[in-house]
Amino acid sequence: MFQIGKTIVSEDIIQKDFLCNLSACKGACCIDGEAGAPLDKEETKIMEDIYPKVKPFLRKEGVKAIENQGTFITTEFGDFETPLIDGADCAYVIFDKKGTALCAIEEAYNQGEISWKKPVSCHLYPVRVREYTEFSGVNYEKWDICDDACVLGKELQVPIYKFVKEALIRKFGEDWYSELEKVANTLK
Secondary structure (H helix, E strand, C coil): CEEECCEEECCHHHHCECCCCHHHHCCHHHCCCCCCCEECHHHHHHHHHHHHHHHHHCCHHHHHHHHHHCCCEECCCCCEECCEECCCEECCEEECCCCCEEEHHHHHHHCCCCCCCCCHHHHHCCEEEEECCCCEEEEECCCHHHHHHHHHHHHHCCEHHHHCHHHHHHHHCHHHHHHHHHHHHHHC
């Protein structure tokens, strides 16, 4: 672990390789698991605001889940997440012709309907950020459904921090990322 500003960062995000391999996993991270995508408090307002423009991109099951549960849910611990369809798929999941899970929010963004790409937790994946009182923990979340992404990342020599560069800059800023690169170069 090392510190950058008010973050404690796992060395795994520098030392481990990762590159999403959607052709292999079919976007399983959006349809497997027991919870929706984590959301920051500020993102809950964005989710409400963008819903009318995202709705046309959603599957009918997603629309039903969102209209029954809301554009986000609050967990028993007070955290915010995207709602799920029958306890499985994220309500914002759509599928392409090959059956690969995609994000309706990102599709609306790609088509110029909204200016917000998607929740930062999704953008950062497989990096997870946990907020504590005095600092943020920045960690790699290993999940077996991403084994193909680890193999592809290793084959192409793409460390996690480079794979999620845009998202890390979005979350922590350019200066923070520059410091991360310095640490990465030191640890090589």
